[in-house]
Each structure stands twice: as C-alpha cells, then as structure tokens.
Amino acid sequence: MGEVDPAFIQEPEHRPKLSAIQAEGIPSIDLSPLYAHLSGDSDSVSDPISLQGLVKEIGSACKQWGFFQVINHGVPLEKRLRVEDAARKFFAQSLEEKRKIRRDEANALGYYDTEHTKNC
Known part of the structure; x- marks a missing residue:
C-alpha cells in the first residue's frame, strides 16, 4: 500500500483514548399488544389506553436514548x-x-x- 505521510499521523497524546462503554437500561419495547391487535387476536389488549401507553413508551425511548430494541414484533427469525x-x-x-x-x-x-x- 505504501508509506503514510507523517503529516497525517497524530502524536500519541492527541489520539483518542479508546475504551468500552457499557450501556445499561437501553429501552426494550414490547410490541405484542399492537401486533396482537393488528392480527385480530380476540384475546389481545386492544384498548386505546394500552396503545397510547405504547406510543408514549416509544416516544420516551426516542427522546431519552434516540433508539430502542423492539421485542415481540411478530417477524419470524427466518425472515x-x-x-x-x-x-x-x-x-x-x-x-x-x-x-x-x-x-x-x-x-x-x-x-x-x-x-x-x-x-x-
């Protein structure tokens, strides 16, 4: 590949200090009430209050974290x-x-x- 011009090499004291960050509490959003509601499951929690709670939970995760993990979404592992x-x-x-x-x-x-x- 060739030599790197020394002008592009930072002195060690100016290089980033690499370290692993352990994030705890990443939001996990359970979509089973929504998925069950949309699939027409008669036993599902389909009342508006439950769905509003889910929407608030997603909004909170977006504001506080910027992302979240979705579980019980109904998408098969194979897919x-x-x-x-x-x-x-x-x-x-x-x-x-x-x-x-x-x-x-x-x-x-x-x-x-x-x-x-x-x-x-």
Whole structure:
C-alpha cells in the first residue's frame, strides 16, 4: 500500500483514548399488544389506553436514548435472517453495482452514498 505521510499521523497524546462503554437500561419495547391487535387476536389488549401507553413508551425511548430494541414484533427469525443476509450481500458489492439502483427524485428507495454525515 505504501508509506503514510507523517503529516497525517497524530502524536500519541492527541489520539483518542479508546475504551468500552457499557450501556445499561437501553429501552426494550414490547410490541405484542399492537401486533396482537393488528392480527385480530380476540384475546389481545386492544384498548386505546394500552396503545397510547405504547406510543408514549416509544416516544420516551426516542427522546431519552434516540433508539430502542423492539421485542415481540411478530417477524419470524427466518425472515429476519434472510433480510440480514441480503443486506450483507448488497453492501459487499462494488460501489458501481450499488449505484445502479441509486436513490433520486424518482426512486426514493434506492442506494444513497452521499449523506452529509458520511462526507464531512
């Protein structure tokens, strides 16, 4: 690969101090009441108060954490594994291949590699 120009190498005292961060209390949102309600399960908790509570729980997790884990969503493991496999295969392709389905004004669901956060 070649030599790195010394101008690009930071002195050790200016390098980031790497350490593992243990996050505890990451919100876990149980969607079973919603999933049961949508599937028409007569035994489900489908009252508006229960669903409002779920909405508040999601809102709180978004405000406090910015993300959350979803459990009891009803998506089978096999399907999730297939999606993960397809994603790995897609992102392992060359940039040229991924750009063949580039997102634009006409195709909002295509590949997009020019996000502001990636190119700052």
